Amino acid sequence: MVLLLSGATEMARGLIVDEFLSGHPDWRHLALEDLKNAQDEDDVIGMGEFFALLIACECAKEALKEGFNVVITCPSAHMIDTVQESFPKELTSVYLGRSLKAQKTFDHVIDTKSQSASAASELLHSIVSE
Numbered sequence: 001m002v003l004l005l006s007g008a009t010e011m012a013r014g015l016i017v018d019e020f021l022s023g024h025p026d027w028r029h030l031a032l033e034d035l036k037n038a039q040d041e042d043d044v045i046g047m048g049e050f051f052a053l054l055i056a057c058e059c060a061k062e063a064l065k066e067g068f069n070v071v072i073t074c075p076s077a078h079m080i081d082t083v084q085e086s087f088p089k090e091l092t093s094v095y096l097g098r099s100l101k102a103q104k105t106f107d108h109v110i111d112t113k114s115q116s117a118s119a120a121s122e123l124l125h126s127i128v129s130e
Helices: 010-022 033-037 047-065 077-086 100-105 117-128
Strands: 002-007 027-031 069-074 091-096 108-110
Touching (some): 002 010, 047 069, 077 091
Parallel strands (some): 002 091, 027 069, 091 108
C-alpha cells in the first residue's frame, strides 16, 4: 500500500508521519519535501525536480517489492499527479487540513486544525486497516 499525504505544513506532516511510523515498522517514509529543498538553482524550468520525483517513485516501488508499505509526504500540488500516475492501484490519498476542494480530489481528509498528531495518526491507522 502507498499512502500519499498532502496539505498542512511540512512540520505537521512530519509530526504525523513520525507518530504513524512509530507504530508501523513495516512502513517506509518517502519525503518529497527533500526534493524541493535540494533543487538546483540552475534548473529554471523544474526538470531536475521532475526527474528526481520519478526516481523517488521508483525507490518507493522497490520498497513495495521488498514487502514494505510506503507513506509519501507531498509538499506541492504539482507533484501529486505524478505520484498518482506512478501508483495507480496501490495509492490511497489523504489531505491534511480543511478544504472542500480536497474532499473531491483526495480519498480521505483529516482536519488537522482540530486534532493532535496522535489523533491524526490514529485516523491514518484506521485508513490503512480498512
